[in-house]
Amino acid sequence: MKRVLIVDDDQGFLLSLQDMCRDHADQFEIVTAQNGKEALERLAEKPVHLLVTDLKMPEMDGFELIGRLSKRGVIIPVIAMTAYGTPEMEDRLMTMGAFQYIEKPIDFNLLLKKILDGLAAGAKGRVTGISLPSFLQLLEMDRKTCTITVKSGRHYGMLCFENGELLNAFTEPLEGLEAAFEIINWDQGEIEIYNFCRNRKRTINEPLGFILLEAARFSDEKTEREAVAAGKKQPEEDLDPPPANLPSAPDLPEPSGLSSIGAEMETLLNATPGINRMVLVTNGGSTIIRKNVDNREFRPFISYVVITADKLRKAMGYQELPRHIILSQDRGGKLLIIPGPEVTLGLEVDPEVSPVKISAALAPAIAAAKIGHTA
Numbered sequence: 018m019k020r021v022l023i024v025d026d027d028q029g030f031l032l033s034l035q036d037m038c039r040d041h042a043d044q045f046e047i048v049t050a051q052n053g054k055e056a057l058e059r060l061a062e063k064p065v066h067l068l069v070t071d072l073k074m075p076e077m078d079g080f081e082l083i084g085r086l087s088k089r090g091v092i093i094p095v096i097a098m099t100a101y102g103t104p105e106m107e108d109r110l111m112t113m114g115a116f117q118y119i120e121k122p123i124d125f126n127l128l129l130k131k132i133l134d135g136l137a138a139g140a141k142g143r144v145t146g147i148s149l150p151s152f153l154q155l156l157e158m159d160r161k162t163c164t165i166t167v168k169s170g171r172h173y174g175m176l177c178f179e180n181g182e183l184l185n186a187f188t189e190p191l192e193g194l195e196a197a198f199e200i201i202n203w204d205q206g207e208i209e210i211y212n213f214c215r216n217r218k219r220t221i222n223e224p225l226g227f228i229l230l231e232a233a234r235f236s237d238e239k240t241e242r243e244a245v246a247a248g249k250k251q252p253e254e255d256l257d258p259p260p261a262n263l264p265s266a267p268d269l270p271e272p273s274g275l276s277s278i279g280a281e282m283e284t285l286l287n288a289t290p291g292i293n294r295m296v297l298v299t300n301g302g303s304t305i306i307r308k309n310v311d312n313r314e315f316r317p318f319i320s321y322v323v324i325t326a327d328k329l330r331k332a333m334g335y336q337e338l339p340r341h342i343i344l345s346q347d348r349g350g351k352l353l354i355i356p357g358p359e360v361t362l363g364l365e366v367d368p369e370v371s372p373v374k375i376s377a378a379l380a381p382a383i384a385a386a387k388i389g390h391t392a
Contacts, residue, residue: 019045019136020063024056024070024082025098030123034069037125038132045136053077057085067135069096069128092164094135094213098123135213149201150229152208157181157225164215167200168207174200177216183228185220193220194228201232202239282306282362285382291370293350296363305360341376357383 023034031049038047048065050056054077056070068086072079079097086093097118117135119128149167153176156163160181167174174188174196186197221228282297283306296307344352353364353372362383366372 019066020048021045021067021069021132021136022048022050022056022059022065024050024053024068024074024079026051026071026074034125034128037129041129041133044133053079053082053085056082060086060091065093067094067096067132069098069132072097072099092166092211092215096128096131096135098128137212149203149208150232153183153201153225153229157183162212162214164211164213166209166211167203168209169203172200172203174203175215176200177214179214179217183221183225184214185216185218187216194223197221197228198232198235201229202236282382282386285379286364289375289378291367291375292364293367294365297360298363299360340380341372343372355380355383357386360386 021038023031025031025034028051031051035047035049038045045066048059048063050059052074053070056068057077059065068082070079070082077085079099083095083097086095098121099118100121117131119131153165156165156178158181162179165176165178167176172188174186176186176197177184183197185193186200188196188200191199223231286292286295286306286308292308294309297305299305338356340355342354342356344354350368351366351370351372353366353375355362355364355376357380360383362379364372364375366375
């Protein structure tokens with residue numbers, strides 16, 4: 018039997034709520050408390066599946082009660098009751114982990130509906146036998162609203178999703194994007210899913226595909242650093258020179274860096290008609306050039322599309338990435354993405370211009386682009 022804890026300092030109100038819920042005694046049991054301190058005692062006695070609490074109470078108010086539960090790692094849906102509902106109030110409650118709030122005077126039918134919905138959403142499940150990145154992609158495709166907790170050894174982390182978007186992540190002492198990178202790179206741990214978003218305050222704006230790509234890159238870099246530190250691999254600058262009796266290597270082009278690539282590509286792009294917006298990025302995530310683009314949105318999108326294309330390639334058994342990716346826009350234009358070994362180009366193309374012809378003109382340069390040296 019599920020248990021609902023209702024906390025309010027008005028004894029008459031509590032009795033009314035108990036009467037209201039009597040017809041649903043086969044679905045949940047009502048437990049009451051008159052302040053936050055009593056509520057903590059009830060929570061310590063038996064498990065509670067949903068909390069309904071007033072915010073203004075003596076001894077310990079609803080804010081402190083929710084805060085205490087958050088610090089203890091108690092993850093249950095919360096419905097906060099208040100006579101002073103404002104957008105600022107809702108924002109504060111979201112940050113503290115409240116499921117939602119309802120204004121006083123209470124509409125009993127609405128509250129009952131919220132209780133039943135909260136109990137249905139509050140069920141949790143344990144996930145095993147699947148990698149965390151794959152599981153997160155399933156949540157995105159299903160547009161899931163939930164909280165994911167991950168335990169790996171002594172590490173504990175939390176990922177919050179709303180409608181399939183990763184809003185925020187937490188693992189001591191990190192929060193936001195850095196926490197997400199850390200959690201995703203843990204060895205396979207225990208994953209639990211709670212079917213409500215514990216914290217809906219957004220601290221992450223990048224799409225999930227970009228986050229998974231960056232997390233994988235950070236993991237590779239960390240593995241390489243650890244190998245160097247353990248003496249299993251030498252950093253390139255410390256490698257021994259070749260023996261003197263070997264023939265000398267042919268002269269290599271001088272390193273050009275990103276700026277030289279950007280200048281060459283920009284000249285080529287400016288000579289190509291029909292391009293409205295563009296961004297050229299390294300496959301490590303650095304922006305080389307951009308034009309008429311909000312880098313925070315367009316660059317992660319380009320990376321996300323390339324990741325998705327690579328997953329489709331592997332699923333279908335192809336050996337190489339597609340030569341180009343074309344996406345149609347509602348207003349008639351096209352998004353053209355040209356992936357290369359070291360850089361990726363994203364373009365917005367006029368409706369009357371053929372993206373295939375532009376790809377034919379630009380793909381060879383993208384394929385030949387080298388970050389470290391000129392061609």
